[in-house]
Amino acid sequence: MIKSEEVEEEEEEEDDDDDDFEECETLTELDDINILSMTRNIANMKYYLYELREKSATTIQAAWRSHRARARYILVKRELLRDKAALVIQRAFRHWTHSKRQKTTANLFQGFDRIREEKLKELQREIKMRELIQGPVKMTDMSRLEETHSTVQGKLVSFYARASAGKSRDQALEAKYNNMQATALILQDSSSLAQNEVDLSWYYCQLLPHATKARLQHKQELCNISKPWWKKLQHDET
Structure with a gap:
């Protein structure tokens, strides 16, 4: 086992x-x-x-x-x-x-070539044939031409007058607009009577009190309104 x-x-x-x-x-x-x-x-x-x-x-x-x-x-x-x-x-x-x-080399007094006789006769023949077909050419009267010329000249003068009047009107409107704009700018920038801005010149001048200084400044700004618009613009720039 x-x-x-x-x-x-x-x-x-x-x-x-x-x-x-x-x-x-x-x-x-x-x-x-x-x-x-x-x-x-x-x-x-x-x-x-x-x-x-x-x-x-x-x-x-x-x-x-x-x-x-x-x-x-x-x-x-x-x-x-x-x-x-x-x-x-x-x-x-x-x-x-x-x-x-x-242009510089051309001769101003140079003679022109005349028309030839054959060409002249041909043109005369064409004119006669056209008169026979269409009839004679009707010329306008001289008095009628003068009348039309005078009417046209009058219309032209009236047109120029209207144009100049419109231009002057536009210039006047532009000047009035500038005047109103300058006045509005001055009124916006102007100080009130109760407002006293601090200025060093007040302390240098002993005879001018603060209220008088503000009042005179306000009066000067109101006087500037009546000035022409170009002076107002110059005043604003200065």
Whole structure:
């Protein structure tokens, strides 16, 4: 019985050793799988970073090229506009100098070419044909022309009179408005009789009490109201 028990214990120990060995093998296999997955992930990450770097480089290059192209286009456009403006100025100056040269070099007493006889006969023939078709030209009477001229001249004089009257009326209204505005400003800024402002000149003058000083100041401000509006503005400025 003792031997059988020992045999059983040995068999159990061998079974335990086999189980441990199998567990070690499974652990090594799992470690290998983890290592392979990690290496695969690292390779994928490297590839992703490489693609990201390439993409960012291409976007930066495209942005820089577009910026450089826009800057070059702006410079070229400015140069073209400057050249165009210079051409326009040169043409205008040449045209002006040419016209001025023609005016200075032209002879005022130069004779004009007379009409030829053939052209004169042709024009006379056209006039006769027009008179035959449309009838003779009716000329207005001289007295009627003088009457219309006088009426037009009278209307023109009345128009200028109304315009000048309207202008003077506007000037008078503007002067009245300025006068009223200056008066309102003086009344707003004027001090009352009961108000006594502290002034260092009061202490220098012993013969002028405070009430007399305030009363004289109020009276002077009331006298300023009757002045012309331009003097009021000058008084306010001073």
